[in-house]
Each structure stands twice: as structure tokens, then as C-alpha cells.
Amino acid sequence: MARGKYQEGEKEEGFDEFGEGSDRATEGKWRPPYGLIAVLCAIFLVVGFGAGFGAGWGAHPDTETVAAAPAPYVQPDTSSAPNDEIIRLFMPVNIMGNATNDAVQTSYDQTAIMNTGFHAMSVVISILGGTNKTFDPNVLRIHVLTKYNGQQDVLAKIFNVAQRLQVSPDFMDQLYELTSSLVDVFKYVQDNQDKIGSTSGAGRRLLAANSAEPLAVQLLKAFVKQGLTSPALAGALGDLTPIFKSVDTIVDLVVDLYEALRGVAADTDQMSNRMVSYHPTVTPPAPPEPTVIEGFANTSVKVTVNPYMPLIVGEADDPLVADVTVDVQPGGRRRLQQQITIPLPAGFTPQPPSALPAVAIPVVWHVLRYRNADGSYGPPGVNDACAMIQRMMQIANYRLTPSKLQLWLKECRNDPNNPGYQYLTLPSREAYLNCAAGDYFYNKCGDMIRPSCGSADYPRAINLYVAGEQPPTDYVGYAFVPGATDDCFYGHVMLTWTTVSTSGVNNRANFESGVSGLVHEVMHHLGMDHTFSDGACSDADAASGVMDTPPTNNPVWSQGWAQKAYLSCLNSWNKILVSDWDGANREASRRVGIPITDQNTQFDSCPGLSGPDEIANYITYTYDICLLAMGHLTSGQIQAMHQITANTNPTLYAWGQYYATPAGLPPGVVLFPQAPAAVAASPPPPPRSPPPSPPPPPPPSQTPVPTPTPSGNSCPAAKTDRGCTCSTKWNFLGKDYFGCQTVPGNGNGGPWCQVDKAAGDCVRARNGWWDYCTPVSCPGGPSPAPSPSPSPKPAPTPSPSNAPASCGAGAVTKNGLTCTAADWKLKSSPTTYKGCANPNNDPKGTWCVLAKGQLSPAGAAWDYCQDGCNTAAPPSTCDTVKGPFPCKQECQRGISISGQPAGCVCADLYSISFDGYGTSYSNQRGCTIFSETGSGMCVVQCTNNKKANGKAYACSCA
Numbered sequence: 001m002a003r004g005k006y007q008e009g010e011k012e013e014g015f016d017e018f019g020e021g022s023d024r025a026t027e028g029k030w031r032p033p034y035g036l037i038a039v040l041c042a043i044f045l046v047v048g049f050g051a052g053f054g055a056g057w058g059a060h061p062d063t064e065t066v067a068a069a070p071a072p073y074v075q076p077d078t079s080s081a082p083n084d085e086i087i088r089l090f091m092p093v094n095i096m097g098n099a100t101n102d103a104v105q106t107s108y109d110q111t112a113i114m115n116t117g118f119h120a121m122s123v124v125i126s127i128l129g130g131t132n133k134t135f136d137p138n139v140l141r142i143h144v145l146t147k148y149n150g151q152q153d154v155l156a157k158i159f160n161v162a163q164r165l166q167v168s169p170d171f172m173d174q175l176y177e178l179t180s181s182l183v184d185v186f187k188y189v190q191d192n193q194d195k196i197g198s199t200s201g202a203g204r205r206l207l208a209a210n211s212a213e214p215l216a217v218q219l220l221k222a223f224v225k226q227g228l229t230s231p232a233l234a235g236a237l238g239d240l241t242p243i244f245k246s247v248d249t250i251v252d253l254v255v256d257l258y259e260a261l262r263g264v265a266a267d268t269d270q271m272s273n274r275m276v277s278y279h280p281t282v283t284p285p286a287p288p289e290p291t292v293i294e295g296f297a298n299t300s301v302k303v304t305v306n307p308y309m310p311l312i313v314g315e316a317d318d319p320l321v322a323d324v325t326v327d328v329q330p331g332g333r334r335r336l337q338q339q340i341t342i343p344l345p346a347g348f349t350p351q352p353p354s355a356l357p358a359v360a361i362p363v364v365w366h367v368l369r370y371r372n373a374d375g376s377y378g379p380p381g382v383n384d385a386c387a388m389i390q391r392m393m394q395i396a397n398y399r400l401t402p403s404k405l406q407l408w409l410k411e412c413r414n415d416p417n418n419p420g421y422q423y424l425t426l427p428s429r430e431a432y433l434n435c436a437a438g439d440y441f442y443n444k445c446g447d448m449i450r451p452s453c454g455s456a457d458y459p460r461a462i463n464l465y466v467a468g469e470q471p472p473t474d475y476v477g478y479a480f481v482p483g484a485t486d487d488c489f490y491g492h493v494m495l496t497w498t499t500v501s502t503s504g505v506n507n508r509a510n511f512e513s514g515v516s517g518l519v520h521e522v523m524h525h526l527g528m529d530h531t532f533s534d535g536a537c538s539d540a541d542a543a544s545g546v547m548d549t550p551p552t553n554n555p556v557w558s559q560g561w562a563q564k565a566y567l568s569c570l571n572s573w574n575k576i577l578v579s580d581w582d583g584a585n586r587e588a589s590r591r592v593g594i595p596i597t598d599q600n601t602q603f604d605s606c607p608g609l610s611g612p613d614e615i616a617n618y619i620t621y622t623y624d625i626c627l628l629a630m631g632h633l634t635s636g637q638i639q640a641m642h643q644i645t646a647n648t649n650p651t652l653y654a655w656g657q658y659y660a661t662p663a664g665l666p667p668g669v670v671l672f673p674q675a676p677a678a679v680a681a682s683p684p685p686p687p688r689s690p691p692p693s694p695p696p697p698p699p700p701s702q703t704p705v706p707t708p709t710p711s712g713n714s715c716p717a718a719k720t721d722r723g724c725t726c727s728t729k730w731n732f733l734g735k736d737y738f739g740c741q742t743v744p745g746n747g748n749g750g751p752w753c754q755v756d757k758a759a760g761d762c763v764r765a766r767n768g769w770w771d772y773c774t775p776v777s778c779p780g781g782p783s784p785a786p787s788p789s790p791s792p793k794p795a796p797t798p799s800p801s802n803a804p805a806s807c808g809a810g811a812v813t814k815n816g817l818t819c820t821a822a823d824w825k826l827k828s829s830p831t832t833y834k835g836c837a838n839p840n841n842d843p844k845g846t847w848c849v850l851a852k853g854q855l856s857p858a859g860a861a862w863d864y865c866q867d868g869c870n871t872a873a874p875p876s877t878c879d880t881v882k883g884p885f886p887c888k889q890e891c892q893r894g895i896s897i898s899g900q901p902a903g904c905v906c907a908d909l910y911s912i913s914f915d916g917y918g919t920s921y922s923n924q925r926g927c928t929i930f931s932e933t934g935s936g937m938c939v940v941q942c943t944n945n946k947k948a949n950g951k952a953y954a955c956s957c958a
Contacts, residue, residue, distance in 0.1 A: 086746050086770055087163050088113075089733070090156035096149060096472060098429045101372060105380040108503040110159055112757065113768035115141045116171070116509045117162025119625070120179045123563055124257055127186045128265035134562040135271050136623060138470070138505060138513060139278050143271050144264060146471045157260035164253055166768035168243050169722050172509070173579040176570040178243060181236035183567070185254055188227050195223070217255060225251045275557055277474040279520075279621050281530075282440065284480045284490040290915035293937050295898025295954035301932060302915040303952045305939050306922075308487050309911065310454055311840065312827035313849050313862055315820055319343055320457075321827040341651045342460055345664075350654040353642035359656035360664075360671055361522075362410035362461035365389055366452055366859070367500075368424050368445075369416065370432035377416055378429055379469065381503050381758065386412035391760055392506050394673055395515045396522075399618065399631060401589040403638045406671045407522065408659070410461050413452075413859070419817070420455075420855025423448045436468025440478060441494045443946070452859030453488030460655050462525060463492045470498040476517040482527035482648045493521050502760035508581055509763050511573075511624035516631075523619050527644030528637065531620045532613075537606035541619075545643060548593075548636035550611030555621030556603075565603050565615045569626035572597050577629055581761075584628050585675035591632045598630045715778030718753060720771035722764035726753035740773035751775050805868025808835035811848065813863035815856055819848035836865035841923045843908050845870040878929075885931040886921055891957035895927045897940060898955065901948035906938035906955060927955040 090110065093103045118137035126134045135143075148154040168174060228237050228247055237247070244250050290302035314321040322343045344350070351357040367385045369377045377383070386409075393407050400406060413421050426432045426445075435445035442449060445467065453463045462483070470476075477495035484491035498504035499517045506514030529541040532552035539551050556565055576597065577583050594614055604612040615622050616630035619637070633641075646653045658664040660671060718726040718740035726740050730753065737743065740753045753773045755765040765771050806812060811819040823832040826839055833839060836846040846865040850856065856863040878887035889895075895906055906926045913920035914932045927936040936956050942949040 084748060085164065085167050085767055086732075086752070087160060087767060088769060090152065090159040092150075092152035092155070094150065095429075096433065098373070100374075101376060101378050101380045104378060104429075105503070108380065108501075109769070111141060111145065112503065112509065113166070114144070114155075114159055114162045115505070116768055117158075117165050119175055119511075120165050120182060121158075121162070121257065121261060123179055123183050123566065124186055125261050125265045126563055127183065127190060128258065128262050129268040130265075131268050132560045132563055133268065133272065133558055134566045134623075135275060136278065136557060138476075138510070138624075139271060139274050140264070142278070142470050142474055143267065143274050146474075147267065147270070149471075154260075154263060157256070158264075161253065161257050161260045163767040163769070164256075167766065169764040169766050169771055171768070172763045173574060174243055176567065176574040177239035179570055180567055181239045182254075182257070183563070184233055184236040185224070185228070186258075188230075188233055189220075189224065189254075189258075192223075192227070220258070221251050221255050224254050272558070274474055275555075275621075278476060279555075280440070280475045280478050282478045282480055284482075284484045291952065293933070293952045293954055294901075294948075296933065296935075296937065298933075303937075304913045304915060305950055305952055306911040306913060306920070308450070308489065309922075310450065310458075310487060311862070312454065313824060314827075315849060315852075316823040316825050316832045321825050342655065344654055344658060348658050348661075348664075350657045353639075353646040353653070356404050356638065356642055357657050358404045358406070358660040358671070359642075359645075359653060360406050360408055360659035360669070361652060361656045362457060362659065363393070363407050364411045364456040364461045364463050365409070365413060366424060366448075366456070366463065366465045367412070367414040368426060368432060368435065368465070368467040368497075369414075370426045370429050372429070377425070378432070379497055379501070381501055382414070382497075384502075384758070385414045385466070385500065388500055388502050388506055388760070391502070392500065392512075392514050392518055394670075395512055395585065396518050397671070397673055398585040398589045398675060399515070399519050399627075401672050402592045403633055403641060405526075405641065405656075406660070407462075408666070408669045408671065410666075411456065413456075418855075419815070419857065420859060422857035423452055423859045433468060433472055436475075436494075436496060437472035441465060441467050442489060442492070446489060448859060449489050449492055450487075451856070453492060455855055455859055455861035458488045459483070459485040459491060459649055460651050462522065462652075463488055465492060465494045466497055466500050467494065468496045468498075470496055470504075473498075477521050479521040479524035481524045481529065482644060483525040485649045485651070491525075493525050495521065502758055505624075507757065507760035509757070511628045513624040516618070516624050516627045519618050523641065526641050527648055528619050528641055531617050532605075537609055541637070541640075545640040546634070546636040548634045549614060549617065551606045551609045552613045552620070553605040556613070556615050556623065556626070557621065559603070559605055559613075561603050565600075565626070566623055568597075568600060568603075569615065569623055569629050572629040573625055582676045585673075588631055589672075589675065591630075592638070593632065593634055595630050595632060598632070716776055717756070718773050718776045720753065720755060720764070720773045722771055724762035724764055724771060725756040725759070726773050727756040730754035740775040747772065805866040807846070807865060807869035810851075811835050811865060811869070813848065813850070813856075814866055815863055817854050817856065817863050818851045819863075819865070820851045824849035836869040843925045880929055880935075883931065885929060886924060887929040888925065889927045889929065889936055889957055891927065894958045895938075895955050896958040897938070897953050899953070901940060901942060901945060901953065903945045904940040904942040904948050904953075907941040910939035912939065912952065927957070 088110075091106055093099065093107050095104045095107045115137060118140045122135055122137050122140060125140065126132065144155070144158060165171070165178070171178070225247060227233055228250065237250075240250050241247070244253065288304050288307060290304045292299045292302055312321060319342050365386070367382065367389075369379070369382045372378055381388070389412060390409060393409060397406050413424060415421055416425055426435065435441055437444070449463075449465070456463050473496050475496070476499050477493065479493040480490050483493070495514075495517060496504075499514045500506055501514075504510075504514065505517075506512075527544065529544050529546075531541055531546075531549045532555055533540040534554060537551050537553045539547075539549070541549055556562055559565070573579060573584075577587070595616075598614055598616045599612060600615075601612050603615055606613075614620060614632075616626040616632060617637075618627060618631055618633055642653075659666070665671070717728065720726060728739060730737050732743060732746075732754070737753070740751045742749065742751045746752070751773055752770055754770055755762055757765075809819060809821045813819060819835055823834055825832045829839065831839065833848075836848045838846045844864060845867070846869045847862050848865055849862050855861060878884055880887060880889075897904060897906065908925045910924050911920070911922040912924065914930070917932050919932065921930070924939075927938045929936050936954065937952055938955050940948055940951060940953050
């Protein structure tokens with residue numbers, strides 16, 4: 001099928017402007033301006049076309065000498081080229097606010113095609129932008145979707161060329177040849193730009209990334225076509241012609257890439273800032289220090305606001321609440337006096353970190369979702385989140401195997417019908433996106449963290465929250481270095497839904513970017529520093545005890561050799577690993593130390609110091625393709641990670657060793673996975689003469705995949721020629737199709753389908769989205785579309801307020817849950833309780849530990865009891881002068897806080913100590929007079945006011 005056969009009635013190749021009322025058969029197509037043909041012939045008589053090659057965009061003087069004219073054009077033989085095209089039209093949808101699941105999924109599908117295309121387009125953007133920086137394809141996606149949201153003409157052009165770049169189903173196998181050839185071609189045009197036009201400097205002005213001058217399309221095409229036949233581009237032409245049908249096809253693509261990307265290339269400063277934001281660095285707060293009370297006249301009185309103390313409760317025989325504490329060893333960043341510990345099973349003795357024991361770390365995932373207006377849930381695919389998580393954790397475990405650390409899924413909280421998971425469901429997509437947009441998740445939606453962590457085995461397990469999308473979020477996720485063990489607010493890990501979803505970057509098409517994000521953030525949580533410094537040639541991780549990583553100044557993407565490093569990683573993937581996904585996992589599972597392919601002396605940011613930069617260390621900022629092809633940890637990093645984890649979180653480290661034993665390993669958990677053995681590659685299918693017989697699919701990978709949604713009958717899904725699965729239902733040009741079908745006017749008359757990428761493992765699709773297939777005959781017609789997400793079950797109904805309250809063991813709580821029938825207690829307190837109690841003087845009243853298997857709507861293991869269980873507090877009898885102190889002020893007209901900090905109120909619960917007095921007070925609330933102050937003060941709790949939040953302020957009754 002010839003390129004450009006998109007549908008019947010197509011005009012000249014190119015994009016039309018998309019607007020209301022435009023023909024659906026031509027919407028989104030690109031149509032550059034034509035009209036210079038007559039002038040072109042005359043210009044050719046004046047202008048000589050040179051054939052040179054050089055580096056650096058926009059950096060050559062106008063007097064640059066250009067090589068001799070190229071040899072005559074010779075049409076290459078493309079009769080055996082098997083690559084047909086079906087170009088999908090771009091559908092403008094805005095998903096930055098409330099939107100239907102169908103609209104969001106449409107955006108996901110289009111973005112996935114663009115994102116894969118950015119693997120090749122990233123270097124083109126760098127050349128056009130005049131920089132050696134090479135931007136991460138994921139950052140390019142975030143930038144383009146953010147800046148050009150609503151500018152469908154720009155997005156449509158990028159979407160079009162992204163599909164054309166992926167014309168071959170072997171795109172991922174050919175990526176090095178394709179990308180390096182595009183580098184050669186665009187640098188050729190750059191080095192010879194003064195020869196494009198009739199006046200000195202005309203070509204340079206014409207090709208400027210931010211030029212408003214109309215592009216002489218025919219002139220540039222003729223120049224590129226002549227250049228492709230020159231000796232300088234012989235290698236590029238040889239690599240490109242097996243992929244594309246003709247030189248004219250290549251020329252059209254080069255010019256259209258220029259037109260689509262030159263505006264993006266002008267945004268290098270903005271994209272550099274996004275690269276910095278993409279990998280944030282967060283650290284737990286320093287230990288609190290004595291400070292003056294804001295607005296208090298006597299500045300000699302200083303108070304320390306004590307850090308949050310988690311409420312750790314459980315049934316009396318639960319090891320979680322056993323009375324054991326262990327001092328933190330040197331090496332902890334927060335220098336905690338004590339931390340939460342859980343005694344080990346009798347008879348088990350953990351090994352010291354110097355022995356590098358196997359450690360199986362439990363992970364509890366909290367997956368946020370939102371409710372749509374029709375009662376369904378979003379984001380699309382969230383119902384399969386746990387399978388997606390299993391997939392990325394297993395691949396992460398290949399990479400972590402040399403460290404003897406492994407992750408296992410202890411709990412996946414993702415069921416909207418579970419009353420204890422109500423905290424995970426937000427009221428709208430807009431609220432969901434806002435949770436991680438413009439700030440960190442813990443600052444935007446962090447109220448859920450402490451209650452839910454308390455019921456999720458913290459700190460013995462890593463608690464990981466999934467929320468938000470890129471964009472509007474501009475980061476992968478975050479973790480604290482190291483994760484705090486006394487407060488989950490500073491001891492959790494967070495990843496965006498884009499990172500976790502197989503419709504995002506948790507897939508092979510994005511070089512397992514989701515896995516890279518997970519491994520990176522888990523290593524931070526365990527205390528590991530980056531291997532590079534910001535702006536200095538220093539050993540950034542030496543303070544952590546790592547001595548075998550070379551000094552590095554700044555991340556890979558910002559280096560002058562970044563483009564060469566990116567191409568080097570592509571070469572390692574395509575040529576050394578031969579694009580073998582299972583082979584990549586096998587190599588990752590046994591690679592320790594810096595591999596020889598990552599010891600390139602060209603890549604050295606600190607040439608005066610020992611060793612070139614590592615471009616594929618799991619804890620540096622680099623490209624996902626580098627981590628897939630050469631990712632590694634050094635021996636020093638492995639030893640340091642064990643030592644730091646043992647020091648800062650001995651509970652996780654010791655229990656992880658127990659979980660790694662046969663006695664402690666939960667049923668069904670597999671540690672240290674084995675990648676499938678290497679097999680001979682199946683030859684690609686022959687060029688299609690419709691309808692051919694498909695080759696057998698390749699051997700299945702052992703990588704876990706999400707389970708497809710049941711189709712409603714037993715009909716197996718159709719398979720493509722390259723072994724991928726056909727989508728059950730798909731849409732093309734406004735019409736729905738099911739499975740593998742023939743679409744008149746497309747696919748050379750043979751059956752084809754949209755490829756289903758939900759499993760995350762399919763990378764062999766034509767134009768990034770379709771392939772030929774063999775229909776499956778099934779009785780009963782096509783499978784029905786999956787049913788919408790079920791509406792949540794109503795929460796249990798609490799007892800009527802006028803009914804006598806039951807307050808003992810098994811009592812019903814305010815939320816209709818059940819108190820445990822067993823005795824319960826607080827950690828580090830010998831007192832046990834039954835039913836409702838208030839051991840911590842909670843101002844909201846009595847509460848109880850819930851029966852096993854129940855959680856409150858906030859995700860906590862306890863809940864408040866009914867109002868009838870609260871005993872009315874006696875009226876305050878304290879004298880503001882004589883006491884007794886502390887004396888909480890009962891203010892009928894409200895509380896006045898000194899300075900009236902915006903968005904702040906006196907906290908319901910806080911603990912403080914007075915410097916120099918030797919006094920401390922816990923479980924305080926509201927505006928309270930202390931003997932040390934003689935007047936009212938409180939600790940404030942603020943919304944959108946981080947500067948004031950958690951500080952001590954003078955206060956009084958209004």
C-alpha cells in the first residue's frame with residue numbers, strides 16, 4: 001500500500017487545519033504551502049547544493065565552505081519493502097479537567113503513539129533547537145501536551161509524523177539506525193543551510209527554529225533529496241530505505257518532521273526546566289528546634305513543636321503494638337531518638353548488613369481513583385491497576401536481584417467497594433489531577449497518608465501512593481531520602497498513574513520507564529543518593545559510603561555529549577542486546593558493577609578526575625533506554641543500601657530477611673525471578689499478499705501481564721501477525737470495529753486490527769497502533785464491549801442517633817463498622833482496653849480498634865465511636881492566672897491568632913516542650929494557657945500556607 005493512502009478522497013499529503021465543520025475524511029492531515037514550483041527551477045540555476053556533514057545547529061559562520069555537489073540521484077530498489085501505512089487522524093480532546101473515560105482513553109492512545117515517536121524525535125528537536133542537550137522522551141510528552149493543549153494543529157502534526165516514523169512493526173528493533181540516520185540528515189541540512197535560498201543567510205533564516213518566515217517546502221525537499229544521494233548521507237540512506245518505501249517518502253518525512261517540531265525546538269529553556277522538575281528531590285524535615293512563639297512579647301520563651309507521633313494501635317496480641325523500641329544507629333538523617341519497631345518471630349535472628357542477606361520488602365500500594373458523572377470510575381484501566389503493579393514489580397526485581405533486595409506485593413488497595421478504601425476515591429477527575437499538580441502529593445492530598453499508613457504495616461512495609469497524571473503533574477514520583485520511620489508523611493513513596501499504567505509508561509514501548517521510576521524511588525526510600533552533583537565535580541554519594549562511582553557533574557541529559565550518549569544506549573539495545581526484552585531482564589539480574597559498555601571516555605563531565613560518567617546507573621538521571629540496555633548498581637552501592645537500611649529502618653531490614661525465608665515467605669510470592677532462556681528469533685513475516693497466513697506467535701514471555709477484561713463469551717482474541725492481541729473493540733474514521741476485520745480502502749484489502757497494548761508487552765505495531773491479523777471465527781457474533789465500572793456499594797449504615805449507644809466490645813462505630821471483640825492497646829503502653837475508649841484524650845471523643853479486615857473510610861485501623869459513648873466534659877474551672885495549667889480557653893466567639901496567618905486555625909492535637917524549663921505537654925488542643933507563657937498560645941494547622949503551618953503562635957479569645 002502506498003504511503004498516503006489514508007482513506008478515499010485524500011488530498012495532497014500534509015495537514016489541513018482542523019476546525020469545526022471540517023471534513024472528517026481530511027481532518028488532521030498536513031498540507032504545507034505549495035506555490036513555488038515555477039520559482040524553484042530558477043533558483044536551482046543560481047544556488048549550488050552542497051553535501052557536507054558537521055555538528056552544531058545554528059553555530060556556523062555565513063562564510064562556511066560547503067562540499068561539492070552530490071552525485072546524480074539513483075532510485076533505490078524498494079520492491080520488497082513490507083511497510084504499509086494507515087495513518088490515524090488526530091482527535092482533539094481536553095482531559096485536563098473532568099472528562100469521560102472514552103475521551104481520556106482516546107487521549108491515552110494518541111499520547112502513546114506520540115511518546116514512542118519521541119524516541120526518535122528527541123534528537124531532531126535538539127538539533128533544531130541548537131543544543132547538545134537531549135531531552136527525555138517522557139519530558140517531551142509532558143511539555144508538548146502542556147504547552148500545546150488546545151492547539152490541535154501542532155499536536156496533529158506531531159501525531160502524524162510519529163505514526164509515519166513507526167511505519168515498520170520492527171520500529172523498536174530499527175530505532176538506532178532510524179535515529180542516527182535522522183541525526184545525519186538534519187545535521188547535513190544544518191551544515192549546508194546557507195545553500196538553501198538565493199541570498200547569503202537566507203537558508204539560515206528559513207530554518208531558524210522560531211522563524212515566522214514561510215518555509216519554501218519544494219526548495220527544501222529538493223535539497224534534502226539531493227543530499228540523500230550524496231556520499232555524506234550514503235549510510236543514512238542505506239539505513240532508511242529498508243524502512244521506508246522510497247527516497248521521496250523519506251524526503252517528505254524529513255520536511256514534515258521539521259515543520260512539526262521546529263516550534264517545540266524553540267522551547268529548549270522551558271524543556272530544560274521540565275527536565276529538572278521531572279525528577280524531584282525531597283528530604284525529610286530536620287529535627288525540630290526551639291523557636292520563639294510568633295506574636296508573643298517575651299522572646300526569651302522558646303518552644304519546640306514536637307513532631308507528629310503516629311497512633312499505633314492493634315489487638316493486644318498483635319506484634320505491631322508490642323512494647324519494643326530500638327535506638328537509631330548512626331547514619332540516619334533525621335537522628336530520631338526512637339522509631340517504631342516490631343519484634344521478630346521467636347527463634348529468628350537476622351544477619352548483619354555486611355553479610356548481604358536476602359531481604360524481601362513488602363509493599364502496600366494505595367491506588368487513587370475518581371468518580372465520573374455517570375457513576376463509573378476513572379482513570380481508564382484503574383480496575384486492572386493491581387495486575388499492572390505486579391508486572392512492574394517483577395521486572396523491578398530483575399534489576400534488584402544483584403543487590404539481594406526484592407519487592408513483594410503485600411497489599412493492593414484498589415477496590416472501590418471496600419468501605420475501608422473510601423479515602424482513595426476522589427469526587428471528580430479534576431480533584432484527582434489536582435492532587436499532584438503544581439506541588440507534591442503529600443502537600444496537596446496528604447491528609448490521607450497518616451491514617452492509611454497506620455493500618456498498612458508501616459514502617460515494616462513501604463507504603464506507595466499512586467495519584468495524578470503527567471501532565472499536569474511534571475514529575476515521575478518522589479521518595480524521601482531516606483524514608484522516615486516515625487512518620488509516614490515523610491516515609492512514603494509516590495508515583496503518578498502515568499508511571500504505573502500500561503497505557504502510560506509501564507510498558508516495553510517506553511523502555512520500561514515505569515520500572516525505572518519504581519526502582520529509582522525505592523532506592524531513595526532506602527537511603528541512596530544520586531551519583532551526580534549539581535554543578536560541581538564531586539563524589540555525590542561518598543557521604544553514603546559509596547566509593548566506587550565516579551565523580552559526576554550534573555545529569556546525563558544536560559551534558560554536551562548527551563546526544564551521543566543517547567545514541568550509544570540505542571546502539572547497545574539494538575546491536576548488543578539485539579532488542580531482546582527477556583535478555584535485558586537476564587542481564588539485569590546478574591549485572592554488578594559498571595559494564596564495559598558504560599565506560600566510554602567520551603562521556604566524562606569531570607575529565608580531571610577518575611573514570612568517565614556512568615550513564616546507566618539506576619540512581620542517576622538518565623534515559624530509560626540506557627537503564628534497559630546497561631542499567632546497574634555498583635558493589636559499593638549494594639553494600640551501602642544494606643547498611644543504610646539496617647541503620648535507618650531496622651524493622652524493615654530484619655523482617656525483610658524473615659520474609660525471604662521459606663517460613664516467612666507468603667504463599668504465591670516468587671522472589672528472584674528467572675527470565676526465560678534465550679531462544680532463536682523468529683523471522684519476520686514475509687511481505688503481505690492479502691490474505692497471507694500469519695507465522696506462529698513468538699514464545700510467550702514470563703513477564704506478568706494485566707489480565708484482560710472478560711469479553712462476555714469464550715471467543716479467544718484474534719492475534720496479529722507479530723503475536724500481539726487485537727483490541728476487542730476499536731474505532732476508525734468514526735466507525736466501530738470488533739477484533740480482526742477488513743476495512744474497505746485500507747490494509748490492502750486484508751484483515752487488520754488495532755493492537756491491544758493493555759498488557760504492556762506489545763511493541764510490534766504498524767504506525768504505532770495497528771497490524772495485520774487473522775480473524776477468529778466465533779459463534780454469536782462479536783464480543784460485547786466491557787460493562788462500565790460498578791457503582792460503589794453503600795457504606796454500612798450506623799445506628800440511629802436516638803438508639804442507645806453500644807460502647808463495649810463489638811460496638812458499632814459512627815461509620816457503621818465494628819469494634820474488635822478482643823482487648824486492644826496502644827504501642828508502648830501496657831494498658832489494654834475493650835470496646836470504646838479514649839486513651840489519648842482525643843478531642844473528638846472515644847474510639848476503638850476495628851475488627852480484623854475492617855478499615856475506616858480514611859483507611860485507618862480504628863474508628864470513632866458513636867456520640868452516646870462520649871461522657872460530657874465538665875465545665876472548665878481553670879483560672880487564667882492561678883491555673884491549673886495547662887488551661888484550655890473556651891472561646892464563645894472564636895479564637896484570634898496573632899498576626900492572623902492566612903488559612904490557619906489552632907490545631908486540635910499537638911505536643912510541645914519548653915526550652916529551659918524542662919517541661920513538655922502532649923495531647924494539647926486549641927488556644928491554651930501554659931504556666932510558662934501566662935497567656936494563650938497554640939500550634940497552628942494551615943491550608944495552603946506552608947510558611948506558618950506547624951508553628952507556635954500567640955492566641956486569645958476573640
